[in-house]
Amino acid sequence: MAKSPKISASHEPGGLIVHISGLLPSLSPAEQRVARLVVSDPADAARRTITDLATAAETSEATVIRFCRSVGMDGYPQLRIRLAAEAARRIEPPDARVVGGDIPPGADLAQIIATIAFNDARAVEETAEQLDPAVCEQVVEAIVAAGRIDVYGAGASGFVASDFQQKLHRIGRTAFYFPDVHTALTSAALLGRGDVAIGISHTGTTSDAIEVLEQARARGATTVALTNFPRSPITEVADFVLTTAARETTYRSGAMASRLAQLTVVDCLFVGVAARNRAKARKALEATAEAVRSRRVGAGRRRA
Amino acid sequence: MAKSPKISASHEPGGLIVHISGLLPSLSPAEQRVARLVVSDPADAARRTITDLATAAETSEATVIRFCRSVGMDGYPQLRIRLAAEAARRIEPPDARVVGGDIPPGADLAQIIATIAFNDARAVEETAEQLDPAVCEQVVEAIVAAGRIDVYGAGASGFVASDFQQKLHRIGRTAFYFPDVHTALTSAALLGRGDVAIGISHTGTTSDAIEVLEQARARGATTVALTNFPRSPITEVADFVLTTAARETTYRSGAMASRLAQLTVVDCLFVGVAARNRAKARKALEATAEAVRSRRVGAGRRRA
DNA sequence: CGCGCTCGTGAAAGTAAGTTTCATCCGTGG
């Protein structure tokens, strides 16, 4: 079956926890209960026996096993060991910074800053960890070979899409970004074999982005999805799926960490593409930098 | 059974492996065989089942259990988990990722990804570290009190400016972003006391951004600069200066890390502002999220 | 408006892993 996401197959080399939280929404309710327990305290989960964990999650052992399989493990013992390893690796809370969770109501700015920075940095690191170089490679390949590249993203993801478009453009690739669905659909309809369409959606459920990819795919273009959720609808219309690993905190509905994670992926692709022809890319970058030089003041050393 | 030849009284906080090799000589021959296997490759041992390990050590399961007890574990599963944790921890340090510098010419994608992520994460962390909460506080204050907020940035910083504008707008602040200098200058000319103008420029030398702030300042507005260089020209026209801490690598002229750093600062300000009136901000965020709900597919759980 | 389907679920049966018991072996010292 040539359709549906295949490539992004179970590749969770780095953060298993991250992998699990990404998969969370695609799990059944009972499995979600297990997942939440595991994610919230991996070390503790590793200590528990399967029966124990099942009880804690108010479900049966069978469900726990199903959960193990859902996240790509062979069985419970494997999960347990991976969990222990993960937990050990993260010496985590170095200081009492608020990890993962929401920002407490009474927080002062210093706390807020620490929390945001911590979560943002984590999102970047974890995203990189779980990125599959093989898939990236293929996407880079496709972009390098593409006659034309359409990048689409709505809302917050639009910035990322636009950024990517600009980057590609700067190194001489023919790339477009359309802030408007209609225009994007029109453009997608003109894509063909060898072209590339990239859809960016944090949730993976943005119908606009999905439609654009669908259209592009129907025309024979290579489709790429960038989302936080490896099993979300958008992945069904993508030839290649790249995932981010951001765990948005409640308060940050502005999709802050996810946006950084997306940008990280974009940067990786960009450098990957640029690296294909260093000399040319460098020259192009220099030329574009030169072009805006006149808009800068104090060319040399800055204010003594 | 009060007669076991217990060696270890307390538990071994540090290295279990070290602990084991320490009391290796005091173990019986068969147990020593087990111990040697475990010490030589903890990760591998953790993967094995007790029967498996016993076979590998040419002994019986009973002996493995005895070994577990001898080194202070309750049973085999415990040992296994501790082993997995130990192994994970000691794999970590020899992390040969390319730090700080440029991306080497021959780098493969995995290296590129690691390098980018590392630098990006560092930029975020370091930016947060050097951000002055007091200055942030004042900026937040100004934004909260402002009648109108103009955000300006050119090129790559434009995305950040635009993002900030959108964020502020979402929580009900009156904010504008102008991609074009002329329009921005026009708008700045209409600012007055109590209004806020924010200029974003990585280098701090973008004349456009400087002019806009200058104009705004002349009109009595509070001016804020966001730049990587604390002594760059733009800081001269700003009442408040916020700095990022990105060290761009040569190859990454696309201003990648700096952009993430800028976004981090923006996020901090945003949350700071939102925190001033949690209830209202949350409600506004929910309302805006609700507004785009119809553009999403698969309301419930995603694809089985 | 129900009929049949699928899917999620836990109870229970089944299997494998881990643990205990115990008989044997072997060296040692009387």
Added chain:
DNA sequence: CCACGGATGAAACTTACTTTCACGAGCGCG
């Protein structure tokens, strides 16, 4: 040469893990 004690593995036993299966809720289809 025999009594003794520690070391060891076979086998019994227990617990943990895995599979199977049947029930029931929800959903689409007639």
